[in-house]
Amino acid sequence: MIYLDNVAGTKPDQRVIDKMMPYFTEHYGNPSAHFYPIGREAFEAMEAARAEVADFIGAKPDNIVFTASGTESNNIALKGFLNHSANKGKHIIISEIEHFSVDTLVTKLISEGYEVTKLKVDNGGLVNPSDLENAIRKDTVLVSIQYVNPEIGTIQYTEKLGGICKSKGVTFHVDAIAAAGYVEIDVEKLNCDMLSIAAQNFYGPKGAAALYIREGVKLMGLMDGGFQEKGYRSGTENVPAIVGMGEACAIAKAEMAEYVPRLEKLQKKLWEGLGGMFDFLNFTGHETRRRPGHVSFWIEYIEGESLLMWLSLKGFACASGSACSSNILAEDEDDLVASSVLTAVGVPTDICAGSLGVSMSRYNTEEDIDKLLEVLPETVQKLCEMSPMYNRDK
Amino acid sequence: MAKGPYSEKVMDHFMNPRNMGEIDDANGVGEVGNPACGDVMKIFLKISDNNIVEDVKFKTFGCGAAIASSSMATELMIGKNIDELLQLTNDAIVDALGGLPPAKIHCSVMAEEAIEEALKDYFKSKGEDPAIVDEMKAKIKKDN
Structure with missing residues (x-):
């Protein structure tokens, strides 16, 4: 079979799988268990992966939260941010070609009193940056626009869109899931406050994804539980998949x-x-x-x-x-x-x-x-x- | 190989559609469309003087289930008389196909409707009132 549906997910790189295997068989400890070797090994491998992920997108390890899927990253970014800043404003801007995890999420928020502007795209799938500029209001709290659209492949003018948000002081989230491994990602150049990527879209495993959160951006975790991922994402981390994601990031960075x-x-x-x-x-x-x-x-x-x-x-x-x-x-x-x-x-x-x-x-x-x-x-x-x-x- | 969402029969009719094409001297042509998904199904009938389906062909713009439903419908129609055609329901088409996914049942309904439209056209071409098809269909439903 000739596989040409790589926006749905890629074949994991063999080097990624090889790197993951010992975290099923040998280093199977819980990364929150710090006082015996196999726990600590899992923790250290996870932190090494965090550094690789951060390096891949021009961020610092402290800014990376591991999640289980791109959808989860998008949900934590949007709902987590809005739950924390509920009083600051009720206006959200997205584009009309966002992934379900963004589009259905903000559409549901309308019933909670939010107003949503869905920016039109031209026939090439591009958001016109001046449309974003005009759409931002005093009560706009969040803009979320994807970097690359998986269905039509369009690469947005994300740097410009981010620049506009920055100058207007509006938090900007980028769904970069279809971009990672294909288009260079640098959170500083993109002027974004949050950014989602998922390992399975660039030769990593399913079950590992990340959310970048800029310093100073406050989120409320969606799940009640332990203190994993600083409370942004409670629940034991999927260490083997996260190790695989780190390796996928290192390979993509070296080989793109x-x-x-x-x-x-x-x-x-x-x-x-x-x-x-x-x-x-x-x-x-x-x-x-x-x-x-x-x-x-x-x-x-x-x-x-x-x-x-x-x-x-x-x-x-x-x-x-x-x-x-x-x-x-x-x-x-x-x-x-x-x-x-x-x-x-x-x-x-x-x-x-x-x-x-x-x-x-x-x-x-x-x-x-x-x-x-x-x-x-x-x-x-x-x-x-x-x-x-x-x-x-x- | 992993099984797909369709039965073997559906796949067979999708890959090797029976009676695909047009009939130049058809005496009944029916076309129906599904406004929800845009599918279009067209059935060409050649009915003999003694009311038997001599030939039938189809053309379909649609998904795998739509193509298989129309292909199977034509197989079930050949050699039948008008009464029997009117008794051919979408359920019979689904059964003959070994089932369809729930979301695709409407494809078989389209096939039944296309047959009805073709029969109406047939009666019209004979100078009769096409409404007779609805009446006969209603009677069959009542009798069943």
């Missing part, structure tokens, strides 16, 4: 300069190959401000799930944002909803767009892309022949 240009080359190859394939193939996202190795598009006349299924039968793992492919385990058809990201960038999702997201990893080769370019035309042709919409106007 090698694999990112390679991914950009493959991206260009796929983009150009698709561009000449059908006149009814439409790219989504931004042409230049894209995550390396990320190509997304939609094809008229055909539907996304059918495309995904055929590609899977041919040995490719990709993603789609069509309604039909959204929630196959749902109990009700009303739970099948097209991606709001695609709708936001002007894709007519009401006509069941045949959308496809291809996100490469550093393991992908030129041969993988050649094969995809070879298989796609016949697959699309097959589905077009079946579609009553194809050739209807001709």
Whole structure:
């Protein structure tokens, strides 16, 4: 199988797994147990990982809180911050293409008296910085805008957005989950107060993620419990996964300069190959401000799930944002909803767009892309022949 | 290989759709769309003078379940008379497919509706009132 759904998660690096294993088998102590060796070993490994994570994003180890997933990091950042600063204001700003963990969270807060502004994006998926500037009010307490969108690959003008928040004194959270390992992250350059990353998105394991919290930013932990992670995230830390995350950060920091240009080359190859394939193939996202190795598009006349299924039968793992492919385990058809990201960038999702997201990893080769370019035309042709919409106007 | 969300029968009909295409001299054509997800299903019928389905073809714009439902529907329709066509429910299509995920049952409903629309078109082409299809359908429901 050729794996091209790396925004959903990457294959862990073997070096990461090797580093993790002893923390299952030998150093299995609880990192809060400091008075015998296996506890202390776990603690020291965790702190070494914290330093690697901090170094990877230009932060200090003290600013890193470990969590179990990107969703959890986003929840602790937003709810934890708002719970602590409830009296300062009731206005929150996000973009209209945020991940569920941000979008549904702030949407729920409306019933608690918060006002939410969801900034529009242009057809390339970009927030206009001047829109943010105009949206900030006296009672704005928090801005949360992702760095890279996983569905359409767009890289925001995060530095500028952060600069605006900084100058206006508004706390700025960045969901950098789809950016880590593909786009350089420096919390100082980005002018952010909080930032989320997750290990499984850049060759680390599932179950380890981090939240960066700038000094002076106060949060209230969401779970009652012990004093782990300074109380921001009570509960015994997942030491093996955290060790793996540290290693993933060290590897990404050392090797991005090698694999990112390679991914950009493959991206260009796929983009150009698709561009000449059908006149009814439409790219989504931004042409230049894209995550390396990320190509997304939609094809008229055909539907996304059918495309995904055929590609899977041919040995490719990709993603789609069509309604039909959204929630196959749902109990009700009303739970099948097209991606709001695609709708936001002007894709007519009401006509069941045949959308496809291809996100490469550093393991992908030129041969993988050649094969995809070879298989796609016949697959699309097959589905077009079946579609009553194809050739209807001709 | 891990089992997917669809039955083997669904996968078979998705990969090898039966009776896909159009009939140039069809005497009944039905098209239905699902406004929620945008699926479109079109059925072409060729009904003989003695009221038997001689030929049937389909075209579908939709997901795996929509394609499999239409393909299976056409298999169940061939050789049937009009009464039998009217008795062909979405449940029968789901059963023949070895089941569908709950969220995809509406695909089989679309297939049943497309058959109804094709029959209405057939009666219309014969100069009869297409409402007869609704009446017959209602009667069948009552009798069952």
